[in-house]
Amino acid sequence: MATKYNFKEVMNKPERLAPGHRMCAGCGGTIAVRAVLRALHEGDHAVIGNATGCLEVSTFMYPYTAYEDSYIHNAFENAGATLSGVETAYHVLKKKGKINDTYKFITFGGDGGTYDIGFQSLSGAMERGHDLVYVCYDNGAYMNTGIQRSSATPRYADTTTTPVGSESVGKLQGRKDLAAIIAAHNVAYVGQTTLLGNFKDIHTKAETAIYTPGPAFLNVMAPCPRGWRYETDEIMDICKLAVETCYWPLFEVIEGRWILNYEPKKKLPIEDFLKKQGRFKHLFKPGNEHLIAQFQEEVDRRWEDLQYNCSRA
């Protein structure tokens, strides 16, 4: 499905998200969008969907759009259903001979629009089998409205609705495992990735997702400097540490078969990932060592579950 990855060639492709939009410096979401859109083959058209969120309000502020392709934003909770309608219209109009071009359908949503308010709409679109790619740029909170917790927020993160205080150590619940939930829909392709090195992982997964017929889901960890409280130039280090600590493993599920894409030679302790982020600062106060230990236990348990799933192939 995927063509051989050539870094120079891929990076020299024309941008499909034009510069001049209003996303923050150091935003992982924007990098994720550009990386995914680079996987579209030249000459192929696309309709880009978008749930309401940072990306939407910053890239399509009337009368300007940053998208070279056709684009539709509808509302917060319905990116899946909206693209279902667009994709279905494409097949009908093509069948009736009203259009001749080849189109691909890719929709972006943050974790708020994907894990939470748009979860039903996403589930419906996946279950019905539309030929589209849903890309979640997962920054682990409702960043557009000001860093409120989501079901993608990691345990103990300091957010504006799970604030750390004298009686609070941040969010008490662990993350929802959305990639596994979508995989349980028996879709054509699920990929989990983030922004790494020469971008081969995200590019290859995006290309596979776009060019595999049927519904596909990409979960892209996309750090947010405002919500995670890191220096903007540290984003690539943070993404790497998320993978090396096994907090954010890289994997694919192809027609129900789980594939682990990367296993660190030496799994790093979770502190290495946490300590770079202001949202976990309170965990490093004396007396909170047990919280880090609990966090580590959860990472270990999930990593083992994933290894088990991948071993069953």
Next chain:
Amino acid sequence: MAIRERFSGNEAVALAIKQINPDVMPAFPITPSTEIPQYVANYIANGKMDTEFIPVESEHSSMSATVGASAAGARALTATSSCGMALMWEELYVAASNRLPLALALVNRALSGPININCDHSDSMGARDTGWLQIYAESNQEAYDNMIQAFRISEHKDVMLPIMICQDGFITSHAVMNIELLEDNVVKDFVGEYEPEHYLLDSAQPIAIGPYAVSNYYMETKMGQRTAMKNAKQVILDVAKEFEAISGRHYGFFEEYQLEDAEYAVLIIGSAAGTCKDAIDQLRAQGKKVGLLKLRVFRPFPAEEIAAAVAHVKALAIMDRSDSFSGNGGPLGAEVSQALYNAHSDVKTVNYIYGLGGRDIRVEDFEDIYSRLERIAETGEVTDQFDYIGLRK
């Protein structure tokens, strides 16, 4: 050659949809509109139409997918009732402000609570400010005829607004009546091909839909919607005239029944107009000058035309099948009163709420309403400005 049949309102609307043969229909079942997508799915399953049906997981998604399909360049519609429309609420505004000429076959049903599956107009009346065109039907025939005219109105370049074709839940949706149908090719020629000007799947001219528009642009989009709604008045009349040419059936903003020389009149929407007509026939036989204005088009609201049509009556009962809970009557009452005030009319009015949650309104109820109007005209006093008709004692 017209075809004589016996159809329920849902069958009639589904048949109109088959004859229109739209591109995409997403839908989610809800009583009493469920049969419409069922009939359509059946037509598709048997090769009678080539619409793509999307069995979505909710009404929010049915309207969202309809918006997506319409934005993509397809002729798209859905169907719903009551709480289904309430779940679509946000999307009703999105469809209208994006100027998408999609359609909704609405089978009017009371909103919860208490949960109730029967007819009233609280669903569509609640949506009166969403920017949709709204056309209502008294009978199965009218529901069918309105559906056939829908896309000609909504897709008109001067309009480009979504359209709601409303009929009364169970009363017309499930009751079987005699109906005169048009032949498939006549409908096909009348409706024509949809040729959108701007759409997502136009590779020569990619387009972005659904922007973030801040205060320096937002108000102009609303003015655009208002202008389109005003333009729709002429388009509705023009389309009705063309429809008359193929069907022999005349439509306007409203139907006047014995109104020309009436002293006492009722203004009503939907199937209860039929019951009112029976009361009028009986009272006319007794020499009473009573009449009816049955409103067909509620959005755009034909204010001047209504005021002119009832200018000569002594007293008017404005009948609402939903309550606004404003303490000041129902939605139709408020809008008709405003129309009369702006026309400097001195017609005495009352505003009665009837038929909520499927409560029957009978010929005797209308006889009572006309006698109340007579009393108001005689005494010059309005003692029951706002009242509920047919309440349990």
